Amino acid sequence: MQTTETLFETFKNVLALSNKNNDPSISSERIAEIRKELDSRILPETPLAELGLDSMTMTWIIVKLEEELDVDASGISIFEIFDVQGLMDELIQLRD
Amino acid sequence: MIGDYNQLPKHLIHVILENTSRNNASIIFMDKTENYHDYSYLELWSDIKIAANDLVESGVKSGDVVSLILPTSKEFLSYFFAAQLIRAIPAAIYPPSSITNLDSWSKKTKSMLESVDSKVLVTNKKIEKFCYKLKSETTLKFFCTEDSSREEISKNSYDLELLNDNDICFIQFSSGTTGNPKPIVISQKNAILNVYAIIDSLPSDAEDVDVVSWLPLYHDMGLIGGLMTPIIGGSKLVLIKPEDFIYKPSLWLRAITDHRLHTTTAPNFSYGLVAKRISKEEIQKFNLSSMNAFLCGAEMVQHKTVEKFLEFLKPAKLNPNSFTPVYGMAETTLAISFGDFKKFTEPLKLDPVFFSEGKVVENEEGIPVYSVGKLLKTFQARIISNDGEVLADDEIGNIQVVGPCVSQGIYKGDSLLENGWLDTGDKGFFHKDELYICGRSKDIMIIRGANFYPSFYEEKISEINGVRKGRVVVSSLYNEATDSEEIIVLAEVNKELTKERRDELQKTLNDLILKEGLPLLKVVLLETGTLLKTSSGKIQRKKNVDHWINKTLEKSKFQNSKLNTLYQIGKINLLNIKNNIFNQENNNANN
Numbered sequence: 001m002q003t004t005e006t007l008f009e010t011f012k013n014v015l016a017l018s019n020k021n022n023d024p025s026i027s028s029e030r031i032a033e034i035r036k037e038l039d040s041r042i043l044p045e046t047p048l049a050e051l052g053l054d055s056m057t058m059t060w061i062i063v064k065l066e067e068e069l070d071v072d073a074s075g076i077s078i079f080e081i082f083d084v085q086g087l088m089d090e091l092i093q094l095r096d
Numbered sequence: 097m098i099g100d101y102n103q104l105p106k107h108l109i110h111v112i113l114e115n116t117s118r119n120n121a122s123i124i125f126m127d128k129t130e131n132y133h134d135y136s137y138l139e140l141w142s143d144i145k146i147a148a149n150d151l152v153e154s155g156v157k158s159g160d161v162v163s164l165i166l167p168t169s170k171e172f173l174s175y176f177f178a179a180q181l182i183r184a185i186p187a188a189i190y191p192p193s194s195i196t197n198l199d200s201w202s203k204k205t206k207s208m209l210e211s212v213d214s215k216v217l218v219t220n221k222k223i224e225k226f227c228y229k230l231k232s233e234t235t236l237k238f239f240c241t242e243d244s245s246r247e248e249i250s251k252n253s254y255d256l257e258l259l260n261d262n263d264i265c266f267i268q269f270s271s272g273t274t275g276n277p278k279p280i281v282i283s284q285k286n287a288i289l290n291v292y293a294i295i296d297s298l299p300s301d302a303e304d305v306d307v308v309s310w311l312p313l314y315h316d317m318g319l320i321g322g323l324m325t326p327i328i329g330g331s332k333l334v335l336i337k338p339e340d341f342i343y344k345p346s347l348w349l350r351a352i353t354d355h356r357l358h359t360t361t362a363p364n365f366s367y368g369l370v371a372k373r374i375s376k377e378e379i380q381k382f383n384l385s386s387m388n389a390f391l392c393g394a395e396m397v398q399h400k401t402v403e404k405f406l407e408f409l410k411p412a413k414l415n416p417n418s419f420t421p422v423y424g425m426a427e428t429t430l431a432i433s434f435g436d437f438k439k440f441t442e443p444l445k446l447d448p449v450f451f452s453e454g455k456v457v458e459n460e461e462g463i464p465v466y467s468v469g470k471l472l473k474t475f476q477a478r479i480i481s482n483d484g485e486v487l488a489d490d491e492i493g494n495i496q497v498v499g500p501c502v503s504q505g506i507y508k509g510d511s512l513l514e515n516g517w518l519d520t521g522d523k524g525f526f527h528k529d530e531l532y533i534c535g536r537s538k539d540i541m542i543i544r545g546a547n548f549y550p551s552f553y554e555e556k557i558s559e560i561n562g563v564r565k566g567r568v569v570v571s572s573l574y575n576e577a578t579d580s581e582e583i584i585v586l587a588e589v590n591k592e593l594t595k596e597r598r599d600e601l602q603k604t605l606n607d608l609i610l611k612e613g614l615p616l617l618k619v620v621l622l623e624t625g626t627l628l629k630t631s632s633g634k635i636q637r638k639k640n641v642d643h644w645i646n647k648t649l650e651k652s653k654f655q656n657s658k659l660n661t662l663y664q665i666g667k668i669n670l671l672n673i674k675n676n677i678f679n680q681e682n683n684n685a686n687n
Contacts, residue, residue: 048194049226054625055195079193079339082225 004044007069007088012038014064015051021060044085071095104292107259107284109144109181111328116141120306121330125170126351128340135170140177142248143170147178147241149249154216154239158183161212161267161507163236164314165191165205165219165227168337171241172313173323175218180265180284181254187212187267187279188314191219192226202229207276208269209236212507261285267507268316268426279507280426290320290429290501291328293472297434299388300358306332307359308351310341317394320430321361332357341366345373349382349412361391361422364398365566367405376411385413389437393422395634396535396551397466399443400559423468423533425520427512429501432477432520433531435469443467444527448612452546456490456525456532463552467530475499478517479525490527492547494537495520523549539637541572543581543614548572550637556608557587562601564588567627571641575617582617583609586640586649589621620644 016035019026042051053061058078066073071094081087105111115121115137123135156162162179164186166172172188179186189208192201209217216237219227224240231238265287269277298305309322318338326333334351341347348370351357367390392402406416420435443464450457471477479493480486487493496517505511512518523534535549542548550570558565567588572581585605589598598621605619626649628636643649 047198047226047228049192049196049198053195056624058195077339079195080222081194082222 004088004092007091008044008084010068011065011084011088012042014061014068015042017064018053018057018061021057042084044088045083047083048081048087065091069095101289104288105328106261106288107180107263108265108287108324108327109177109256109259111288111330112137112141112144112177113256115327115330118330120304120332121327122332123173124332124334124355125168126334126336126340126347128337128344128347130347130350132334132354135173140170140173143174144177144181145248146244146246147171147174148181148254149247150239150241150244151175151178151182151184151216151218152249152253153245154237156182156184156216160184160216161214162186163209163212163214163217164188165217165223166241167191167220167223167339168313168335171220175241176266176313180259180263182249183258183263185212185264185267187214187269188319189269190312190314191223194226196226198226198229202227202233204276205230206233208279209234211276212267212279259284261288266319268319269314270426279509280503280512281505281507282426282429282503286429286501286503287320287324288328289474290431290472291325293474293501294321294325294431294434295329297431297472298359299437304331305329305359306334306355306357308334308336308348308355308357309360310336310338310348311362312338315394316426316430317361317363317424321391325359342369345370346378346382349374349379349384352384352387353382353412356386358386359389359391360387361389361393363394364392364396364401367392368398368401368565371401371404371408374408376408379409379411382409382412384409385415387415387418390414390419391422391434392419393424393431396533396555397421398555398558399464399466400555421466421468423531427503427518427520428475428497428499429503431472432475432497433469433471435467436530444532451492451534452543452548454492454547456492456527465532465534467527467532469530471497471531472501474501477526477531487525490525492523492525492534495522495524495531495533523547539571541570541581541583543572543583548614553583553585553609553612557585557605560601560604560608562589562593562597563605564590564624566635567624569627569635569637569640571637573617573641573645575615578615580615582615584617584641584644585609585619586627586644587619587621588624588627591624622649 012035016031016038019031019034062073062078069091073094076090081090121137125133125135151162162184164172164175176186189205192198216239218239221240221242224238261284263284265282265284267279268282270280295305305326307326309318311318311322313319313323332355334355334357336347336351402419406419417437420437422431423433424431443466445458445460445462445464447457447459447462451463475497476499477495477497478486479491480496481493496519498517502518503512521537523537523540524532535551539550540547541550553570554568557563557568569586571584573584575582587605589601602619602621606616609616627640640649
């Protein structure tokens with residue numbers, strides 16, 4: 001079962017990978033670099049609005065998280081979620 | 097029906113009270129799972145009194161502006177009308193979201209709040225979290241609806257007899273296509289008269305004007321057309337949240353089918369969204385035969401969008417005569433004119449040469465222009481030249497209106513009238529008693545002394561394969577080298593275009609402009625999401641061109657319009673994303 005900590009790690013993995021959505025030519029090495037940067041930049045209380053995501057990337061992330069966690073997140077009102085912790089809380093509820 | 101104004105109600109609170117005993121008057125909220133939730137007028141009246149107590153306890157006094165940042169909900173309705181009960185003034189502002197540029201939103205919202213000297217902002221706990229930048233930069237008192245004491249205001253604290261039609265009904269912030277949104281004052285008289293004029297122009301009798309609306313309530317079309325029309329008419333209202341409609345446009349048609357509704361109003365893009373997002377199989381399940389008014393306003397009507405919509409909805413028994421373009425603006429409360437319901441309005445086709453010279457001459461191959469119909473009762477209109485000369489029919493000029501639905505002006509600011517008339521800012525003409533709109537005066541391109549209207553070229557360019565529909569700006573700029581105005585085109589293109597296709601597209605757009613006989617400065621192909629829009633989804637022509645000149649037009653990571661953002665999401669929806677990801681991964685695996 002996903003704990004909050006592992007869920008947070010999964011989220012950061014997906015967030016790093018989402019850069020491929022905007023730039024398919026980006027290398028795996030660069031994705032790994034971005035992933036490392038996220039550890040210092042992103043906290044559970046970081047507002048989603050500060051992640052610099054557009055609507056399409058946000059949706060891509062939700063879909064990827066659905067696959068990783070094997071849940072149906074279509075009921076989540078992503079635009080009403082304030083911070084990373086809020087998103088994880090919604091996802092944990094789907095898993096339980 | 098308007099006949100004797102003295103017979104009309106003088107205040108919306110009086111209407112709400114009357115509706116507590118009217119059989120057909122009802123409010124129903126529809127959620128995204130297609131469930132309906134009744135909200136009786138008795139419950140609304142009780143909630144209004146509770147909300148009024150909350151406002152008074154928060155220090156709100158008569159004459160104060162109460163700002164609201166709330167979704168479409170019982171809370172919006174109760175706090176909006178509660179402000180009116182205690183003779184304060186409600187002002188609705190569009191809410192932020194998880195992908196809003198909070199710096200930009202906070203700055204704009206702060207400016208709006210300061211323009212009306214608002215001291216209290218009513219919101220909910222979810223939205224309050226997004227307001228942290230706003231909170232740190234203002235001394236505004238925040239009240240969250242969840243903190244309501246749930247106690248009703250005492251009868252001594254309000255007086256129904258004092259409520260009258262000179263009271264301010266609400267403040268409407270204009271769309272802000274140029275500069276910050278302006279706070280326009282709408283009185284009870286403005287609102288009630290405009291609604292009665294609207295009802296008078298609809299095919300049904302007042303008590304049968306059953307409405308469905310998904311429009312945001314911070315927008316005049318949602319507030320007056322969607323909410324106040326069925327309230328004042330004493331009829332049925334089904335309300336859908338805009339984000340739910342964008343997520344699932346079929347909710348709109350489901351509500352009409354289930355409740356046999358008559359009237360709805362929406363901008364052009366949403367008719368296109370329905371035709372794009374609902375499957376042909378699903379359409380068969382709907383029955384739209386009860387509808388006699390699909391109103392289309394707030395942005396220019398695109399005739400191809402209309403044709404697709406009507407064709408697509410034939411299996412759902414849509415009466416094509418029910419579709420009608422409408423014209424209006426916040427400064428006139430809402431509606432100025434309605435098209436003819438008895439026939440689907442075919443566009444007038446105008447000779448382009450005469451058109452550019454300001455004259456209306458019909459030509460079968462010419463530029464299509466849709467009628468926005470006849471003026472609603474209470475309005476007079478005239479067309480004047482730039483020199484102030486009143487023009488005759490079939491001459492194009494500046495549209496001016498006058499009447500009791502025209503706003504008294506900007507909050508604690510100037511009147512909107514000049515010489516007794518409101519200049520709408522639009523160019524148009526009268527032809528056989530009907531009004532036609534050509535475009536915004538400030539957007540006109542004057543090339544070699546002739547007038548050209550950007551929207552016609554934008555629509556043509558939008559139809560080209562590879563160009564993102566509705567994401568085009570056509571304007572003119574002065575070219576020093578040739579000492580003349582020349583055309584600039586900014587067009588967003590689809591992501592997956594190859595370099596060859598982009599080059600081809602560049603050439604196609606160049607040729608299109610040159611073929612129209614216009615001097616071309618440049619066609620600029622842009623990435624998805626670059627062009628800026630207002631909170632109501634209107635393209636900001638001048639702002640985009642200015643950014644391009646200053647080399648600051650870069651791909652925006654944020655949408656500055658929630659509605660536009662949700663439209664972007666709606667275009668792809670989760671199912672399509674899943675399919676795309678699956679296909680992409682399969683392609684990667686096969687390479």
